[in-house]
Structure formats: C-alpha cells, structure tokens
Amino acid sequence: xxxxxxxxxxxxxxxxxxxxxxxxxxxxxxxxxxxxxxxxxxxxxxxxxxxxxxxxxxxxxxxxxxxxxxxxxxxxxxxxxxxxxxxxxxxxxxxxxxxxxxxxxxxxxxxxxxxxxxxxxxxxxxxxxxxxxxxxxxxxxxxxxxxxxxxxxxxxxxxxxxxxxxxxxxxxxxxxxxxxxxxxxxxxxxxxxxxxxxxxxxxxxxxxxxxxxxxxxxxxxxxxxxxxxxxxxxxxxxxxxxxxxxxxxxxxxxxxxxxxxxxxxxxxxxxxxxxxxxxxxxxxxxxxxxxxxxxxxxxxxxxxxxxxxxxxxxxxxxxxxxxxxxxxxxxxxxxxxxxxxxxxxxxxx
Amino acid sequence: xxxxxxxxxxxxxxxxxxxxxxxxxxxxxxxxxxxxxxxxxxxxxxxxxxxxxxxxxxxxxxxxxxxxxxxxxxxxxxxxxxxxxxxxxxxxxxxxxxxxxxxxxxxxxxxxxxxxxxxxxxxxxxxxxxxxxxxxxxxxxxxxxxxxxxxxxxxxxxxxxxxxxxxxxxxxxxxxxxxxxxxxxxxxxxxxxxxxxxxxxxxxxxxxxxxxxxxxxxxxxxxxxxxxxxxxxxxxxxxxxxxxxxxxxxxxxxxxxxxxxxxxxxxxxxxxxxxxxxxxxxxxxxxxxxxxxxxxxxxxxxxxxxxxxxxxxxxxxxxxxxxxxxxxxxxxxxxxxxxxxxxxxxxxx
Numbered sequence: 001x002x003x004x005x006x007x008x009x010x011x012x013x014x015x016x017x018x019x020x021x022x023x024x025x026x027x028x029x030x031x032x033x034x035x036x037x038x039x040x041x042x043x044x045x046x047x048x049x050x051x052x053x054x055x056x057x058x059x060x061x062x063x064x065x066x067x068x069x070x071x072x073x074x075x076x077x078x079x080x081x082x083x084x085x086x087x088x089x090x091x092x093x094x095x096x097x098x099x100x101x102x103x104x105x106x107x108x109x110x111x112x113x114x115x116x117x118x119x120x121x122x123x124x125x126x127x128x129x130x131x132x133x134x135x136x137x138x139x140x141x142x143x144x145x146x147x148x149x150x151x152x153x154x155x156x157x158x159x160x161x162x163x164x165x166x167x168x169x170x171x172x173x174x175x176x177x178x179x180x181x182x183x184x185x186x187x188x189x190x191x192x193x194x195x196x197x198x199x200x201x202x203x204x205x206x207x208x209x210x211x212x213x214x215x216x217x218x219x220x221x222x223x224x225x226x227x228x229x230x231x232x233x234x235x236x237x238x239x240x241x242x243x244x245x246x247x248x249x250x251x252x253x254x255x256x257x258x259x260x261x262x263x264x265x266x267x268x269x270x271x272x273x274x275x276x277x278x279x280x281x282x283x284x285x286x287x288x289x290x291x292x293x294x295x296x297x298x299x300x301x302x303x304x305x306x307x308x309x310x311x312x313x314x315x316x317x318x319x320x321x322x323x324x325x326x327x328x329x330x331x332x333x334x335x336x337x338x339x340x341x342x343x344x345x346x347x348x349x
Numbered sequence: 350x351x352x353x354x355x356x357x358x359x360x361x362x363x364x365x366x367x368x369x370x371x372x373x374x375x376x377x378x379x380x381x382x383x384x385x386x387x388x389x390x391x392x393x394x395x396x397x398x399x400x401x402x403x404x405x406x407x408x409x410x411x412x413x414x415x416x417x418x419x420x421x422x423x424x425x426x427x428x429x430x431x432x433x434x435x436x437x438x439x440x441x442x443x444x445x446x447x448x449x450x451x452x453x454x455x456x457x458x459x460x461x462x463x464x465x466x467x468x469x470x471x472x473x474x475x476x477x478x479x480x481x482x483x484x485x486x487x488x489x490x491x492x493x494x495x496x497x498x499x500x501x502x503x504x505x506x507x508x509x510x511x512x513x514x515x516x517x518x519x520x521x522x523x524x525x526x527x528x529x530x531x532x533x534x535x536x537x538x539x540x541x542x543x544x545x546x547x548x549x550x551x552x553x554x555x556x557x558x559x560x561x562x563x564x565x566x567x568x569x570x571x572x573x574x575x576x577x578x579x580x581x582x583x584x585x586x587x588x589x590x591x592x593x594x595x596x597x598x599x600x601x602x603x604x605x606x607x608x609x610x611x612x613x614x615x616x617x618x619x620x621x622x623x624x625x626x627x628x629x630x631x632x633x634x635x636x637x638x639x640x641x642x643x644x645x646x647x648x649x650x651x652x653x654x655x656x657x658x659x660x661x662x663x664x665x666x667x668x669x670x671x672x673x674x675x676x677x678x679x680x681x682x683x684x685x686x687x688x689x690x691x692x693x694x695x696x697x698x
Contacts, residue, residue, distance in 0.1 A: 015364030024546035029406050030622050030643035057378050120681030134483035197373035198686040273379050293642040294379035332469030337547040
C-alpha cells in the first residue's frame with residue numbers, strides 16, 4: 001500500500017477480470033468487467049483483481065468518511081442526532097417518506113431549512129413514490145435528493161465549526177477540507193495535488209486508487225490503529241448503519257436488503273458509476289470494487305459474489321441472498337427471460 | 350460473410366476495442382467497450398472492430414426487419430396504414446401522445462383494440478409524460494409500451510394471413526415464422542437450429558453474428574439484389590421512417606434527433622442492451638454495433654462516432670451533432686461535470 005501522491009496516469013485501458021454475465025435464454029447477451037481489492041486493516045492487499053492502483057472516484061461509496069468529521073468533531077452530538085440520523089448522513093436514500101422526514105428532522109435540529117441544502121432536487125428513485133407524489137400534485141424538493149442526509153450532516157459540521165453554512169459544498173470550505181483530511185488519513189493518500197471532480201449533488205469528490213479506498217474501509221472495519229476520537233466516531237457510525245439499514249438506501253435496494261440479511265457482518269455502500277465498498281468488522285477487511293462501465297447491476301453482482309467468496313454469507317443466508325447473487329431478469333409480462341451472474345472465471349463457489 | 354448456421358461458442362470473452370470514455374473533471378471515470386461491423390450490400394466487411402462473429406441479440410434494432418413481412422405481404426396496404434404508421438411499426442417509441450394515438454389508429458383500422466396487444470404495459474419513457482399521466486390519475490396501458498407499434502404491425506400481418514391473432518408472439522406462430530424467414534434471407538443466416546430469446550415485449554428475438562446484422566442493414570440501404578417485392582417493401586419502410594423520424598423513437602431521443610439532422614442519409618435504430626444499427630443508402634452500407642455491457646450511452650456515442658468516421662456527417666451538421674458525438678454530463682444543479690466521448694484509439698477525426 002503506497003502512501004505516495006496518486007498518479008492519474010494509471011494504465012487503465014487494460015481489460016479488467018472481474019466479469020459479470022447478463023444472459024438471455026442461456027446465451028451471454030452482455031458482459032460487465034471490473035476491478036476489486038480486498039485489503040486488511042494493516043494495509044495488506046489480501047486479494048485483488050485488475051487495475052487496483054487506478055484512481056477511482058469513490059462517489060457516494062465514501063459517504064461514511066464524509067460523515068466522519070461530523071461525528072468526530074462532536075457536531076452530531078451537539079445537534080442531538082439520533083443513530084437513524086447519523087445513518088442517513090452516510091446514505092444514498094430513495095427519497096421515501098422515512099428518509100425525507102429524517103432529513104427534515106436533522107435540519108430542524110440545526111435551526112435550518114430545506115433551502116439551506118445545496119444538493120439540488122430530483123424525484124424519488126422508486127417509481128411508486130414519484131408517481132404517488134405526482135398524483136398528489138407535488139414536486140420534489142432537495143429533501144428528496146438521495147444525498148440530502150449527507151448534506152444535512154455537512155451543515156451540522158459547518159454550524160459546529162462556526163463557519164458560514166452557505167457554500168459548504170465548495171472545495172475550499174472548511175467542511176470539505178475536514179472531509180478531505182479524514183479521507184487522506186483513513187485511506188493513506190496525499191490529495192494535496194489532486195483536483196476533485198464535482199459529484200451529482202455538487203460536493204467535491206476526490207479520485208483515489210481503489211486499493212486505498214479498500215484500505216479505508218478496512219480501517220472502518222477495524223479502527224484500533226487510529227487515534228481514539230476517530231476510532232470512537234467510526235464505532236458510532238457503524239452502530240448507526242447496522243441499526244438502521246433502511247436509512248442507508250431504502251426499500252428494495254441492495255445496500256439495505258443485504259445489510260438486513262447479513263446484520264453487523266457487513267457495512268456496504270454503493271456509489272454512482274459502479275463503485276461499491278464494504279467494511280467487514282469480523283474479518284478486519286475492507287473491500288472496494290468498480291464496474292468499469294459504471295453499471296449498478298454489474299457492481300451489485302460483483303459485491304454479492306465477493307461477499308460469498310470471502311465467506312461472509314453463511315449457508316443459511318444463501319436462500320435470502322439468491323436474488324442478489326443471481327438476479328433473474330423479467331420482461332414486461334413478468335416472465336423470466338435471463339439472469340445476471342458472476343462469471344466462473346473468478347469465483348470459486 | 351458466412352452463411353453457415355451460427356455457433357454460440359464464439360470466444361466472446363475478449364476485450365473489444367470500440368472504447369467510449371466517460372470523464373469527470375478530465376479524468377476517465379468509466380469506460381465502455383464494444384464491437385462493430387461496417388458491411389456493404391455485397392456482403393463484404395469494409396471495416397470492423399472486435400468480435401463481430403459473436404451471436405448478438407439484435408433486440409429492437411431489428412424492428413424494421415420484423416415489420417418487413419407486414420409490408421411485403423400487402424398487410425400494411427390492406428389495413429390502409431399511413432407512412433407514419435409503418436414508421437411506428439419499426440419503432441421503440443417514448444409512449445408520447447403522438448405515439449399512442451398512432452398505435453390506436455392502427456388497431457382501429459384492424460378492428461382490434463389495446464387488449465389484443467401482447468406486449469405488456471409500462472410507463473412512458475419520459476419523466477414528464479409519466480408524471481403528467483400520474484397527475485391526471487392515469488395508469489399506463491399496452492399502447493404506452495415502446496413496442497406497441499411493432500405489435501400492431503404483427504397483428505396486421507396475422508389478420509392478413511387469416512391466422513388467429515391470439516398468441517402472435519409465440520415463436521411458432523405464422524407471424525414470427527414469416528419474420529424469422531425474412532431475417533434469415535436478409536442477414537444470410539440459418540436460424541433453424543437457433544433458439545430465440547424472449548424480448549422485453551414477449552416477442553422472440555434470435556441471436557445472430559453481428560456482421561450478419563450489419564449485412565442485413567446494408568441490404569436495407571441497397572436492396573437491389575433482393576427479390577422485387579422485398580426490395581419494394583424495404584423502400585416503403587425507408588421512405589416511412591425518413592418522413593417520420595419522430596415515430597421511430599420520440600422527443601429528445603438519439604434515433605429521432607440524429608435522423609432529423611442527417612435526413613435520408615441514415616436510418617438508425619437502437620435496441621436494448623447496447624445494440625445499434627444503421628442503414629446508409631447513399632453508401633450502400635450497413636452498420637451494426639454492440640456495447641458489451643449493454644449501456645445505451647455507450648452505444649449511442651459509438652454510433653455517432655462511426656457515422657462521423659464514415660463521413661455521413663457533413664461539416665455543417667457537426668454543430669447539431671455535437672451533443673450526440675460528445676455529450677456533456679450535468680449534475681443535479683445543471684452544472685457540467687464531465688463528458689462522454691469515443692476514445693482516440695479507434696477514431697481518426
């Protein structure tokens with residue numbers, strides 16, 4: 001695990017070996033490729049596939065780290081945030097009523113409103129929620145943005161630091177500087193010369209080598225080598241997400257449903273463009289993967305297969321995990337026409 | 350161009366070279382790969398990239414061929430279908446009002462109703478159409494299915510053949526047998542031992558080598574070596590889609606907007622899972638491509654780049670083509686955060 005500044009000149013164009021097949025009537029119709037690293041809390045790469053040194057935008061997979069300074073600084077405690085609210089700060093949620101009400105509760109505790117968010121609006125992810133709103137003549141606001149909980153957490157940190165809340169998404173704002181500092185330390189990277197991209201919600205997002213991202217998640221799994229306040233904040237975050245899997249994503253979503261199956265064996269968090277991370281406390285391991293083409297169906301099937309490969313999924317959890325390990329594809333008449341599966345080339349189960 | 354029965358044992362696992370890059374702040378965040386063939390109407394492969402012998406489900410890209418027996422048999426003329434209706438039979442439409450009304454008109458001319466369709470229902474593709482319906486308390490029906498025009502065309506053929514309309518999506522139904530016969534002849538493949546997959550709309554869809562798919566589209570571009578009735582039906586289909594690009598897809602869609610720019614220089618048709626085909630009459634060429642991972646954004650950017658590479662896009666059309674050749678990616682605040690582009694490794698413009 002190198003702690004040098006990252007280079008953006010990684011080869012990158014190689015064909016990565018983590019393959020997922022999408023079939024129709026038994027014929028492989030489409031194929032996803034990806035790269036992945038399994039790293040332990042000492043920084044040792046336990047297993048890897050493909051170009052793990054490639055700088056990768058962690059996108060929303062990094063939200064627990066983005067929430068870390070809020071908890072570590074005492075901002076969450078000062079605001080009186082519940083575990084559900086801390087979990088929502090680490091989430092990419094569906095914009096269901098349970099999510100928007102929780103974001104609103106966080107803002108109210110801060111003396112702020114929806115207008116203080118700088119994430120932008122979009123319709124709830126689930127068709128049924130969006131259409132229920134449309135039928136009621138409603139329009140989405142910033143509370144419905146899947147990142148609204150993260151943004152409420154950033155606002156809590158700004159208030160606690162005594163800095164202006166306006167402009168909290170700017171790269172040079174104290175909130176983002178605290179976050180990049182936490183990322184650098186946790187993932188052992190130097191981001192001082194790395195320009196961030198702008199995320200869907202306008203927050204900055206720094207690309208880091210995938211192996212460093214996995215290392216960060218290994219230290220979330222086992223934070224004992226970290227400073228005490230940071231380790232304690234990480235334990236609060238883990239307790240929060242394990243107790244509130246619904247807050248991390250929502251009804252029917254991989255993160256939520258798989259965490260409900262696996263309990264405190266895995267904190268998993270997806271990100272846009274096919275990133276997926278996992279923190280496995282009982283193993284002291286972190287996992288990071290990216291589906292080259294950015295597809296969620298690819299990254300989810302890769303993550304399910306890696307969790308199985310590592311042994312996180314017990315035999316008695318296999319039935320419940322089936323729809324995630326080997327999802328069926330149905331057509332408009334609800335007929336099964338194919339499936340999605342990890343390729344035999346890299347799995348041993 | 351082999352006319353042998355296809356093998357489903359194509360290597361397939363190779364990394365295909367048609368690369369599209371998705372960037373964020375100048376860094377390549379995601380990458381699509383694909384394969385493509387440019388074939389002339391004599392069957393000669395003019396240029397190719399990657400595994401073009403791979404059996405590929407053409408999905409909705411093949412709709413013009415699925416409509417061919419309807420026109421060739423006289424069913425379209427007997428029903429009194431307009432050019433707009435023939436174009437809709439070749440479409441994957443948005444389910445906009447102009448599309449659903451045209452499907453309904455086709456069914457009415459046949460003495461049939463929406464209940465005779467066997468495609469299933471889904472909400473219109475565009476959020477604004479779906480939410481307008483939801484606000485009005487409406488639910489989608491089979492007319493909104495993107496394949497409803499194709500299905501109305503299949504019903505017309507069933508009526509004209511004097512066979513039962515019920516079950517027209519079954520592989521052994523006379524309608525599907527006529528269609529597979531047209532595919533075999535046009536694309537020079539023997540599908541007698543090939544099992545079809547089931548498409549999203551429940552119609553059968555036969556996998557064929559990509560180069561054969563491109564050959565079929567070359568013969569649509571220049572049908573002079575085909576039997577006269579078939580060639581005449583192809584000319585009717587081309588005239589119909591060139592006069593009605595809106596019917597082929599809809600507002601804001603690649604097929605529609607690019608055909609509006611290029612006029613009768615290109616009939617282009619997308620399919621699910623990253624397939625895209627083009628028929629270029631002035632060149633006597635057919636193009637078929639598939640984005641390995643099934644992403645529409647990948648296949649669209651590949652198609653735009655191939656059209657530019659071939660020279661179909663004039664200099665004075667370049668400004669209008671910009672959003673298709675090099676789309677910007679915007680975030681929730683409407684800020685440009687990246688773009689999508691064909692990789693320099695395979696384009697020469």
